[in-house]
Amino acid sequence: xGIEVVVEGLTKSFGKQNIWQDVSLTLPAGxxxxxxxxxxxxxxxFLKSVIGLLKxxxxxxxxxxxxxxxxxxxxxxxxxxxxxxxxxxxxxxGSMSLFDNIAFPLxxxxxxxESEIRRIVMERIxxxxxxxxxxxxxxxxxxxxxxxxxxxxxxxxxxxIILCDEPDSGLDPVRxxxxxxxxxxxxxxxxATMLIVTHNLDIAATVPDNMGMLFCRNLVTFGPREVLxxxxxxxxxxxxxxxxxxxxxxxxxxDAATLAAxxxxxxxxxxxxxxxVVPQLEPSPGLPVRQGALRRRERVHAMMGQLPEAAxxxxxxxxxxxxxxxxx
Amino acid sequence: MTAPxxxxxxxxxxxxxxxxxxxxxxxxxRRPSMLLAPLRQTGQLxxxxxxxxxxxxxxxxQVREFIEQFWFVASVTILPAALVSIxxxxxxxxxxxxxxxxxxxxxxxxxxxxxxxxxxxxxxxxALLIAGAAGSAICADLGSRKIREELDAMEVMGVxxxxxxxxxxxxxxxxxxxxxxxxxxxVGTLGGYFFNVIMQGGTPGAYLASFxxxxxxxxxxxxxxxxxxxxxxxxxxxAYRGLHPRGGPKGVGDAVNQSVxxxxxLLFAVNMVLTAIYLQIVPPKGG
Numbered sequence: 007x008g009i010e011v012v013v014e015g016l017t018k019s020f021g022k023q024n025i026w027q028d029v030s031l032t033l034p035a036g037x038x039x040x041x042x043x044x045x046x047x048x049x050x051x052f053l054k055s056v057i058g059l060l061k062x063x064x065x066x067x068x069x070x071x072x073x074x075x076x077x078x079x080x081x082x083x084x085x086x087x088x089x090x091x092x093x094x095x096x097x098x099x100g101s102m103s104l105f106d107n108i109a110f111p112l113x114x115x116x117x118x119x120e121s122e123i124r125r126i127v128m129e130r131i132x133x134x135x136x137x138x139x140x141x142x143x144x145x146x147x148x149x150x151x152x153x154x155x156x157x158x159x160x161x162x163x164x165x166x167i168i169l170c171d172e173p174d175s176g177l178d179p180v181r182x183x184x185x186x187x188x189x190x191x192x193x194x195x196x197x198a199t200m201l202i203v204t205h206n207l208d209i210a211a212t213v214p215d216n217m218g219m220l221f222c223r224n225l226v227t228f229g230p231r232e233v234l235x236x237x238x239x240x241x242x243x244x245x246x247x248x249x250x251x252x253x254x255x256x257x258x259x260x261d262a263a264t265l266a267a268x269x270x271x272x273x274x275x276x277x278x279x280x281x282x283v284v285p286q287l288e289p290s291p292g293l294p295v296r297q298g299a300l301r302r303r304e305r306v307h308a309m310m311g312q313l314p315e316a317a318x319x320x321x322x323x324x325x326x327x328x329x330x331x332x333x334x
Numbered sequence: 335m336t337a338p339x340x341x342x343x344x345x346x347x348x349x350x351x352x353x354x355x356x357x358x359x360x361x362x363x364r365r366p367s368m369l370l371a372p373l374r375q376t377g378q379l380x381x382x383x384x385x386x387x388x389x390x391x392x393x394x395x396q397v398r399e400f401i402e403q404f405w406f407v408a409s410v411t412i413l414p415a416a417l418v419s420i421x422x423x424x425x426x427x428x429x430x431x432x433x434x435x436x437x438x439x440x441x442x443x444x445x446x447x448x449x450x451x452x453x454x455x456x457x458x459x460x461a462l463l464i465a466g467a468a469g470s471a472i473c474a475d476l477g478s479r480k481i482r483e484e485l486d487a488m489e490v491m492g493v494x495x496x497x498x499x500x501x502x503x504x505x506x507x508x509x510x511x512x513x514x515x516x517x518x519x520x521v522g523t524l525g526g527y528f529f530n531v532i533m534q535g536g537t538p539g540a541y542l543a544s545f546x547x548x549x550x551x552x553x554x555x556x557x558x559x560x561x562x563x564x565x566x567x568x569x570x571x572x573a574y575r576g577l578h579p580r581g582g583p584k585g586v587g588d589a590v591n592q593s594v595x596x597x598x599x600l601l602f603a604v605n606m607v608l609t610a611i612y613l614q615i616v617p618p619k620g621g
Contacts (some may be wrong), residue, residue, distance in 0.1 A: 086492040097487035
């Protein structure tokens with residue numbers, strides 16, 4: 007079972023520029039969470055703060071009793087072995103072949119025999135579909151392949167927590183769909199807690215159990231996916247529908263005058279009504295049921311009373327079996 | 335279990351500019367002064383030196399990386415060091431020879447020039463070459479790894495870049511410096527002897543006799559100690575600048591440049607201190 011990640015009151019600035027403040031959320035153990043947000047809202051910074059690469063000024067991130075912000079470096083190093091992080095562009099070691107890259111964590115942290123390492127690495131290479139490219143250098147392959155190799159390297163130590171930084175960027179829609187399915191399958195197999203940072207709407211709609219959104223230096227909301235998907239908060243609905251009308255502007259936020267002008271112009275043709283919630287991806291046939299999904303069901307059931315009506319309806323809908331294969 | 339649900343304050347502040355939207359709290363008490371910036375850099379440099387010194391004794395030791403780096407550092411420095419040391423020894427011998435001739439102390443040429451080579455010239459030549467040839471390469475290597483996020487990736491995997499990459503490099507520069515110092519001392523001394531005896535018509539016997547009259551073993555020790563310390567400085571400064579490049583690829587170029595300049599300045603300052611201490615605590619043989 008994965009490990010719960012508790013983020014409390016996290017605030018990060020670079021110099022005078024505040025990135026986000028007072029972010030509090032809990033990534034429930036074994037569930038898949040997605041952090042959405044327009045470009046430049048500090049999603050990647052958030053990811054790096056969770057794993058302790060960047061040190062926020064305030065707040066803490068608790069993983070297995072270790073505070074990834076303030077604990078001694080030794081404890082943080084140890085706790086990082088629980089993590090697998092997939093970097094935005096793979097962050098592979100340029101001087102090593104893909105095979106050596108993926109084998110690196112095994113060689114550093116385990117005393118496995120070389121034949122054992124080869125078996126594990128080839129298995130991971132197979133999962134991400136890179137068979138045949140294992141002897142290439144990172145400079146010789148495409149960006150999408152680097153990304154998949156980065157994912158394979160993140161998976162090689164069977165992490166309890168998997169963090170993905172924009173898994174879709176640089177991938178075509180088909181590969182993105184495969185990757186979404188891969189992430190869900192992984193979750194079913196190893197029951198790891200996952201946090202995906204993205205602004206891809208397809209991933210956001212189909213993959214996660216929980217969703218959050220960063221905007222304007224704040225965590226707008228974090229909760230079960232239905233809450234965000236049915237939310238009528240202007241920022242969220244603008245983002246999820248990809249409109250220009252709304253509080254998000256080209257440079258993060260709009261000023262009041264533009265907003266007012268927009269409101270008068272856009273009277274009427276703002277798409278109204280609740281958005282439909284597409285069903286979540288299921289693990290591929292033959293894989294075990296996602297334990298995280300079962301736990302989430304109970305958890306969401308307990309908080310039903312506090313959720314808005316639209317979200318409640320969507321959650322109830324998701325429990326009724328659909329022709330394409332329903333929930334357990 | 336989850337953070338406050340379901341709705342946070344729904345509207346982010348849409349009125350006003352970003353600057354007024356979120357007042358930066360408590361910004362006053364941590365405004366870095368322009369005067370303190372160099373101090374912070376110095377502090378981080380020493381912190382890295384300390385971290386490296388500690389990590390040297392931590393298992394597992396990166397043998398493979400050390401050998402690769404040792405070989406690299408040695409291969410880029412041996413030939414230039416040997417080539418530089420011959421004329422350097424010659425220049426010192428010629429200069430000292432010419433001076434002693436005017437003073438009528440020509441028989442001491444050997445001792446004086448050999449001491450100058452072993453105590454001063456040799457460690458400095460070694461250090462300059464290691465900083466210039468190996469340090470710049472180390473700095474560029476680490477810097478480009480840093481901006482490609484390779485070092486972050488390594489840290490995320492629970493592997494300390496200091497232990498995995500910096501320690502083998504610093505040890506390589508230190509050990510190459512010590513060994514190379516021996517080579518440069520020998521070649522420099524031979525060069526000095528050759529030029530003094532052949533060019534200036536000095537007598538071989540007087541050269542060697544004054545050599546053993548003035549020079550003593552501690553002169554060799556301090557030369558090697560200096561080389562060791564200079565190698566450490568060159569390695570640490572290169573690693574420090576490489577680990578903290580500012581900005582993108584251009585930042586790496588600047589970092590390499592700075593690492594060489596900073597190392598040179600530190601070398602001469604430290605050399606002065608070491609020489610002063612040595613002359614105080616070790617009594618000169620001839621006196």
